[in-house]
Amino acid sequence: MAQMRAVDIKNGTGPATSLHITSLPKPTPSPGQALIKIKAFGLNRMDLLQREGRYPVPPQAPKTLGVEFSGTIEEVNGDGGKEGFKAGDEVFGLAYGGAYAEWIVVSVRMILKKPEHLSFVEAAGVPETWITATQALYLIGEFAEGKSVLWHAGASSVSIAGIQLSRVGKASNIYITAGSQEKIDFCTHELGATAGFNYKTTDWASEILKATDGKGVDIIVDFVGAPYFQNNLKVAAKDARIVQLGFMGGSKLPEGVDISGFLLKRVRYEGSSLRSRDEVYQGRLRDRLEEWVGLFGEDGKGEGKDGGGKGLKVYVDKVFKWEDVVEAHRYMEGDGSKGKIICTID
Incomplete structure (x- = not known):
């Protein structure tokens, strides 16, 4: 079976120092799913709680942390959905888990095409948050x-x-x-x-x-x-x-x-919570998010009332290499960030 690198938690739960990169089986897409090579993933406070064993993980979620990501489609099992997703498409999306890894499988219903004006780092900070x-x-x-x-x-x-x-x-x-x-x-x-x-x-x-x-x-x-x-x-x-x-x-x-x-x-x-919702509910929200995508970007003039901009901006506070995921979790625990904390995978 093909293997991939992924972040795991020693003994199942623990402090930030329990995070480490190990080898896990590379996932295979089921019908209606895409296999995506991850470029970046976003951190969320639920990740800290899940790491500590204090978050009710939905039954369909893999044990690997992470619910938002950006990357490139490697394979689609099926017709690619209404957007016609295909291998090579640059996308970002929401998952029930598994984003702290080199590859992820996710329903084509829960991914969006990444606009050229958004970097992979910025796109990874959009799905769960927005x-x-x-x-x-x-x-x-x-x-x-x-x-x-x-x-x-x-x-x-x-x-x-x-x-x-x-x-x-x-x-x-x-x-x-x-x-x-x-x-x-x-x-x-x-x-x-x-x-x-x-x-x-x-x-x-x-x-x-x-x-x-x-x-x-x-x-x-x-x-x-x-x-x-x-x-x-x-x-x-x-x-x-x-x-x-x-x-x-x-x-x-x-x-x-x-x-x-x-x-x-x-x-x-x-x-309310989002992760525990079924795919139909999440999909409706994903469609609403799609309406905002065109407003994102550096030229969106999302700088607030002084600039009068109508655009939206993804605020990334700090970027870590995923090998430094322990430091990324510690940084989030410090409560000093203004915006997204992102990990990148080379």
Whole structure:
């Protein structure tokens, strides 16, 4: 059986230092799948959790980490889908797992052709991040032109995408929270957020209510969880949507939490994940992402409100060779990044 190199975890789970490159069987595409030679893959926080044994991996996922990638098609089993994918096509896409490797097999339903103006590094940072932001903003948040949005963890990859999608979708105001003035400036000056609030030094909920004349925000996208639950209800506008995508701060609410805002403001609170969804659901989001692809690129003028650009930009914070995957995971754990962390395979 043909072999390939792939990242594995010593003893199945462990710290970043447990990651190492080993040999695994090279996958073979089933009907409707493509075999892709990977050029680059993106890191996501779920990778850290999965490495530690704290992430519910879907049953169809291989044990190898990684859900987003870019590369070149080596083989297609079948007709190549409606796009007619064929060997030699440069693509990027979303998988249930297996991207930390030299080759991956994935449904042709979940890949897109890479535009020439996007590098393999940039393209590898698009699928999980931008599909998640699209899901949160449009499918769950029910965003429409003129609504206001609050993106917590403003300098995280999903929020970076979400801020830009909110901007090109003509949100009335876009607010963010972040843990440093540097990150706030990045979100406001570079991405086009209306205002940002430092959760370490200010009462962000009170500041947002001041900024909105007490009306609050229409859509709130949160990754923090329990510590923000009460304040999210506080800043929610009438008929607001609160979208929960993670629990970085914990999932158990303290005693005394007041849930009256749900009734008084008619708030809808909904949690969601992407990886556990079936291919039909993910495929609909992939099709929505395809609508944005033409707006990506260095000439997209995605530099925010000062530039007035209508384009979208993939912000890559740091690139590692995949042999340095341990350092890449440690860097993500440091919480200092603004944008995607990408590993490349020579």
